[in-house]
Amino acid sequence: MDKEEWAGRVGDVWATEQRRTDRTFEPVDKALVDAAVAAVEGIAAPHILDVGCGAGTTSFSLAARLRDAGITGIDLSPALSGAATARAAALPDGIAGRCRFEQADATVWAGGSGFDLLVSRHGVMFFDDSVAAFAHLRTLAKVGGRLAFSCFRSPKENDWVAKFAHLMPGGAADPHAPGPFAFADRDRVAAILADAGWQDARATALDFAYVAGAGDDPVADANDFFQRIGPVSRAIRELDDAGREALRVALDEQVRAHHADGVVSFPAAAWIWEARA
Numbered sequence: 001m002d003k004e005e006w007a008g009r010v011g012d013v014w015a016t017e018q019r020r021t022d023r024t025f026e027p028v029d030k031a032l033v034d035a036a037v038a039a040v041e042g043i044a045a046p047h048i049l050d051v052g053c054g055a056g057t058t059s060f061s062l063a064a065r066l067r068d069a070g071i072t073g074i075d076l077s078p079a080l081s082g083a084a085t086a087r088a089a090a091l092p093d094g095i096a097g098r099c100r101f102e103q104a105d106a107t108v109w110a111g112g113s114g115f116d117l118l119v120s121r122h123g124v125m126f127f128d129d130s131v132a133a134f135a136h137l138r139t140l141a142k143v144g145g146r147l148a149f150s151c152f153r154s155p156k157e158n159d160w161v162a163k164f165a166h167l168m169p170g171g172a173a174d175p176h177a178p179g180p181f182a183f184a185d186r187d188r189v190a191a192i193l194a195d196a197g198w199q200d201a202r203a204t205a206l207d208f209a210y211v212a213g214a215g216d217d218p219v220a221d222a223n224d225f226f227q228r229i230g231p232v233s234r235a236i237r238e239l240d241d242a243g244r245e246a247l248r249v250a251l252d253e254q255v256r257a258h259h260a261d262g263v264v265s266f267p268a269a270a271w272i273w274e275a276r277a
């Protein structure tokens with residue numbers, strides 16, 4: 001998954017799917033924001049950078065929890081940074097006035113410095129050169145500034161993709177290539193952070209329910225969501241007609257099997273990483 005995709009088609013889809021992606025990430029957002037709030041405890045008016053901020057939800061969560069924080073969100077996607085700006089305009093001044101968003105590439109952005117905290121909800125697994133990117137991000141933090149980000153653990157531990165892996169193309173693809181699971185390997189990420197000059201890095205495992213469908217018809221909602229965004233939607237685009245049909249059938253079976261108590265939800269697994277500049 002490359003920069004052009006995020007800046008174009010994939011970012012556009014994420015912008016239209018903001019509500020449903022936020023739903024899948026809700027437990028991650030809570031754990032990440034808890035870690036972020038703890039990281040800036042005792043700092044008056046912390047200055048925070050949200051890297052790969054998407055449509056701004058984590059920035060808004062932070063602004064709501066940290067009443068005097070100033071938050072800058074940057075994202076490659078014009079659609080997502082635009083969505084974040086538009087959403088901010090609809091929020092109370094106390095939150096909107098402390099959040100600003102920019103379309104930018106975080107690996108080279110130099111629009112600010114001295115941040116107390118860099119945070120990212122699943123926005124840092126897509127860099128071509130992760131060591132160089134995290135070294136650059138470190139220069140944006142003040143000395144002793146903190147880093148907190150989330151990322152997925154392995155596909156095997158994420159049933160919302162594991163259940164379909166056998167029907168997807170690209171089985172031999174490089175597991176470390178930029179993409180949603182590029183940071184699954186804890187030792188590899190620890191080495192990236194150390195090589196980039198971040199200290200005291202530690203990862204906490206988070207197991208959570210990935211809610212893919214809800215509302216009046218959770219099964220239809222989940223089937224539609226998976227076909228619009230994420231690895232299943234990508235596979236559906238890439239497969240031939242027979243492969244696509246087999247995947248759609250498996251998808252519907254799994255969605256129905258995971259429908260209970262008014263939602264369709266799959267076991268999912270993430271890391272919450274923390275480190276110090």
Ligand SMILES: C[S@@+](CC[C@H](N)C(=O)[O-])C[C@H]1O[C@@H](n2cnc3c(N)ncnc32)[C@H](O)[C@@H]1O
Pocket residue numbers: 003006007011014021025051052053054055056057058074075076077080104105106107120121122123124126127
């Ligand atoms: C999985 S999405 C997460 C978005 C958002 N943080 C959320 O949780 O909804 C990854 C985000 O990282 C952004 N991204 C990827 N590479 C980036 C880069 N080099 N600079 C800035 N943003 C980047 C993408 O545009 C996308 O919005």
